[in-house]
Amino acid sequence: MTTYKFLNVIERCIDCGGCFAICKDQNHVPEGTARVRVVTINEGRPGEKNVAISCMHCYEPACVAACPTKAISKREDGIVLTDKSKCIGCGYCSWACPFGAPKYPHDLPPELKEYEGLMDKCTFCVQPFEPGKEREPKPRCALFCATKCRLGGDIAQITPVYTAMKAGSMGRLQERI
Amino acid sequence: MATRTNSIGSCSDFRMSRRTFSKLTALGTAAALSGIGEVGAYPTKFVDNLIEPASAAPAAPGVDLVKSHCSHCALGCGFLGRVEDGVCTGIEPWVENPINRGAMCSKGTSIAEMLNSGTRLKYPLKKEGGKWVKISWTEALDTIANKVKEIKANYGPDSIMWIGSAKVTNEECYLFRKFAAFNGTNNVDHQARICHSTTVAGMANTWSFGAMTNSWNDMRNSGLIFFCGENAAESHPVSMQHILEAKNRGAKFIVADPRFTKSAALADQYVRFRPGTDIPLIWGICHEIIKNDWHNKDFIEKRTYGFEQFKAEVDKYPPEVVEDITWVPADTIRQLAYDWAHPPREGSPACICWAMGATQHTVGTQNIRSFACLSMLMGYVGRPGGGCNAFRGHDNVQGATDMCVLSHWLPSYYGLTEGSWKHWIGVWNEHAPITFEEMKAKFDEHDGKSLMHVKGLTVSRWYEGVLDASVKQPNPVKMVFVWGHSLNSITEMKRMKKALEEVELLVGVDPHATIAASLADRDDGIIILPASTVFEKDGSVTNSARQVQWRNKLVEPLFDSKPDMWIMKELADRLGLGAHFTYDSPDDVLREINRGACVIMMRQSPERLKRQQEYCCAFSCEDCQAKSGPVKGEYWGLPWPCWNDEHPGTPLLYRNDIPVSEGGNEFRTRFRGADSTPGNPVSDDGVSMLGAAYGYSEGYDEMNCDGTPGSGWKFELDCDWKEMIAQNKCPSGAGKSRFRAWNLPDPVPVHREPIESPRPDLVDKYQTYDDMEDHYRVKCLFKTIQQERKNLVNDYPLILTTGRQVEHMGGGAETRSCRYLVELQPEMYAEINPKVAMEIGVKHWDYIWVQTLRGKCKVRAYVTERVNNQTVFMPYHWAGWFEGVPYADRYPPGCAEIALGDSCNIICVDGYDRTTNMQETKACLCKVYPV
């Protein structure tokens, strides 16, 4: 059975912002909000690391449990989706989510006003910002990732790739220490 | 729309693509994403089965996926433009492109947004009485053409400066150079002057060609990757894919840079060194290698010249001396020397990579020479995983350089001699009649010499051609074309602003208004033409690895914009030159290039390039070679030299352990002292310049088509060289590379302190060059200003260095107009160390002034340990403010970029490379203080 996931090899992320920009482009995510962002630790000194953070499509999503209107649900294939028509913008899911993935866009342009304050987050590219017909899950951020460090796909298939990359990176890391 | 159907991303029509793209649902991504091993994205089994493309079925009804290439760096990443009803609605990954395998950075992924940007120029505009007025193309072109005629009649053809572009296709670059020639001037230049002209001069003077020797994919084979003045994580993000792959396979990755860059963060070792001290750093390493007898004596003896003189110079740089100059501890230098000589991956050589960190110095050419010497010392050049990899900047800057939109060459690196002119006039004559005499009559004379044979003004100092009355041509410049160039990437912006205000007419041709429209304080005399973007026309582009890729038109030109080729043709018609610029398609122009560009053997026909694109999935990501199908054996992009229509291209320059027919190559016998004769090239001191050739046979001189020694290979248009190549002979000869380049100001590089040095005590010992009276037609000061500023460090205690941001590109007109990129990088800043911030009492993101002798910039303070407490860093993509004052109101309405900021090039130093006139942006002195 397919279970979609993201795995990030943080030793390889260069903070190029490719994931951020393609997600905006593909999903028409408006200014001021983002479904994926790169977070940097130890900037400018040894140990600097970047990681692209989005909804991680958790196995047991805390947001789903927290949502009082059952607007968030997990699909069979593991993708966690929000039904914007049920969302009341209470923000509970953000309390629950360990990654700060849920966002509540504001100051939207007139044509998007109806989504003001309603939760938006990564949908594995199934739904753009303005919901429509469901699309195939093709995670553009991973497909376009500059260094192939962001892996997105069936957990069974991306895990070996992740392990191999990680092993190579870690080996070097140890030598550095 | 035949073109569009043809150009549908055929890989999506391949069985291959159906497996990858359309089924590149998350399911398929694991294979496609794998960075591991040879298989990478491509199941070998499939590739072997590939015979021919399947039917051209679109991705979805009404949706075309058109193959194209990113225009934001010299990798030339491929992508598929998603075109619906003639509108580009986004992009999809082109996973079979062997260079990037679908990957792109933030600039690449923003292409659709930039293409459709609302701040693009929409129609021709002229400035009249302080207002921008919309005019028709006819009026604009008539006015410009009349002015060109008037200037030529009143002042002569050299009073027009033609600033060209590295962001247009090879065909347009070629036509631009040809256009300048037909306008009777060598005052034509473009961005290569200010990004890698010193690379070209440095490498070409060492081993004959000035281009990156290997490729990014080839770096997977490296045992050690040494960055010196390169920050690929920001400037060439997708190249990191290959570098990190090499690292995963056991290569060591070392970054030497004044700043702890994003690339340094990924490296195994980071070495901080003082800006402007590359040569002592490299010489320290060479010194240790020679001292320990690790150097490759066999290679040095057989394939190089001048080792003894080189050694004598290097002997002056033991690690302790180097430590004092460079900040790098002596022990680190010893360790670097050991690592360079013993790359950790068994049997894999080391490569050195650089970009503008090394090139933009008064000693830029010599920096690159020192890198090349470091590579030769171990015999790493000409081997997979080795070589010297100059990471070039713009998407087609290699192509624009090859087409020589440069004031000292004709296309394909032909000099300005009579022989070279005759060669090209011969080619042009086949298109429409022109004789050498007719061409000569177009040019003026100065000092009793035809300016046809005199190097023209450069982009880096064109404004001196306006301002300096003693310019070495009949009259100063009175009109300037800024045709696809961001002026804020040129230093001394105050002088340039003045020049822009003094010329009689300023013509800007660009998809965006840029500061060509806004910098000058003037009410009249500016015409701005909206050029189409590169995604609105067909044509070939050459990436840094000499790979030529065909870019398909995604959509028809938006608004009232026009392709550059069209604009040039219209102007030519009005100037009575129309017959020479009549081509049915870019393909025809490329065929003319194929015919004449012999020095680099650019014989990649449009048909072959398009076929490669169609069969992209046959190419391996490991070595860029096609493993099956009709393109079997060919290298991606047919990297030049590509000798004839059967040659697979030359992926690695100077590799002579494989036959020429399979991509082997030799050092040219290019360097000939006065005593040389055909068949016997010798150095200026009489040493034979013939090297060891393929199979380690005796070297041989360059040859004519009939096999006799001579320079015929550069001039004989109808020869296909098949006979020589069948005998494993490289028609350009098998010569030696040079440790000692006798024709350069420093035959062996020596350290010379920057114009503004923080070490007054070293200035006298390591003086810069003597002043030059005529450096590309204008005066250039070296020693005078260095001496004047010897103690400047007392008042300006910090070193200012400049560089890249990943989100922006070049002058930033496109990227600062893109909403996504501006969200990521909204404002101009200067990086300062926390200690400096504390001393001057500012917090992160407060406004500060950065001041030098030239002026000051008002920017945000980015407080970070990336820089040490002696260095300040500024990105160079910003414009729209001048010394703290915004000038957004001077742009045509609605055409200012979304994000504006002060330009660091207002304050960078007025030093220039002694050989190429490259500006020195990486080392000068400044002070910072709160606003």
Ligand code: SF4
């Ligand atoms: S999978 Fe799609 S929606 Fe989710 S972060 Fe990536 S690009 Fe955005």
Ligand code: SF4
């Ligand atoms: S695209 Fe990849 S490398 Fe670039 S920032 Fe995102 S995760 Fe990192």
Ligand code: SF4
């Ligand atoms: S800017 Fe360079 S690395 Fe980024 S997508 Fe474009 S070609 Fe690739």
